[in-house]
Amino acid sequence: AQTVTQSQPEMSVQEAETVTLSCTYDTSENNYYLFWYKQPPSRQMILVIRQEAYKQQNATENRFSVNFQKAAKSFSLKISDSQLGDTAMYFCALIQGAQKLVFGQGTRLTINP
Amino acid sequence: ETGVTQTPRHLVMGMTNKKSLKCEQHLGHNAMYWYKQSAKKPLELMFVYNFKEQTENNSVPSRFSPECPNSSHLFLHLHTLQPEDSALYLCASSQVIGLGSGYEQYFGPGTRLTVT
Numbered sequence: 001a002q003t004v005t006q007s008q009p010e011m012s013v014q015e016a017e018t019v020t021l022s023c024t025y026d027t028s029e030n031n032y033y034l035f036w037y038k039q040p041p042s043r044q045m046i047l048v049i050r051q052e053a054y055k056q057q058n059a060t061e062n063r064f065s066v067n068f069q070k071a072a073k074s075f076s077l078k079i080s081d082s083q084l085g086d087t088a089m090y091f092c093a094l095i096q097g098a099q100k101l102v103f104g105q106g107t108r109l110t111i112n113p
Numbered sequence: 114e115t116g117v118t119q120t121p122r123h124l125v126m127g128m129t130n131k132k133s134l135k136c137e138q139h140l141g142h143n144a145m146y147w148y149k150q151s152a153k154k155p156l157e158l159m160f161v162y163n164f165k166e167q168t169e170n171n172s173v174p175s176r177f178s179p180e181c182p183n184s185s186h187l188f189l190h191l192h193t194l195q196p197e198d199s200a201l202y203l204c205a206s207s208q209v210i211g212l213g214s215g216y217e218q219y220f221g222p223g224t225r226l227t228v229t
Contacts, residue, residue: 043201046220100161
C-alpha cells in the first residue's frame with residue numbers, strides 16, 4: 001500500500017525567510033508522480049509543484065523547489081523568500097497509474113510579518 | 114467560470130434530508146473525483162469516474178450516491194447521513210493519459226457539509 005507521511009504538523013517562519021517542508025512516502029512502484037498542494041484558508045486546493053519519479057532533476061516553480069531523493073523516498077518542498085500569501089496547509093501527495101492520489105496529513109505553515 | 118466549480122459552498126442538513134452536491138469542470142478533462150476532507154484526517158478518495166464510468170468506489174457507504182451524466186459534471190447525492198459525515202467535500206478533475214494512467218488533479222473550492 002502507498003503511504004505518505006508529513007512529520008511536521010505545524011511550522012512558522014518570518015516573512016522573507018526560507019522554509020522547508022518534509023515528506024516521505026512508501027510505494028513499491030518505480031513509476032509515479034509526486035505533488036505538493038497548497039490549501040489556503042479559502043479552502044481551494046492549489047497545485048504548487050509536481051515531480052515525475054523517473055526524472056532525477058528536481059522540479060522548480062519560481063520560489064518553490066523540491067528536493068527529491070528517490071532512494072530515500074523523500075520529497076521535501078522548499079519555499080524561498082516566503083510571503084504572507086504562502087500561509088496555508090501544504091499537502092504532499094503521491095499518484096501512480098490508477099489515478100489514486102494519496103495525501104499526507106498536511107503541514108500548517110504560517111508566515112509571520 | 115473557469116477551473117472546477119462546486120455548489121453549494123455550504124450545506125446544513127438533517128439526518129433525514131436528501132440533498133445533492135454539484136461539481137462542474139471547465140478544463141476539458143475526462144476524469145472526475147470526489148474526496149472527503151475531515152478534520153485531522155488526510156483527504157480520502159471516495160469515487161473516481163473515467164469517461165463518465167465509475168472506476169473506483171473506495172468502500173463508501175451507500176448513503177453517498179455519485180452520478181456523472183457527462184465528463185464535465187459530477188454529482189454526489191446524499192441521503193440519511195450521519196453527523197460523522199460532516200466534512201469538506203472536494204471535487205477534482207484530471208486528464209487521463211493512456212489506459213489507467215493519470216496526472217495532476219485540479220480541485221474545486223469544496224462544499225462544507227454539516228449534518229445535524
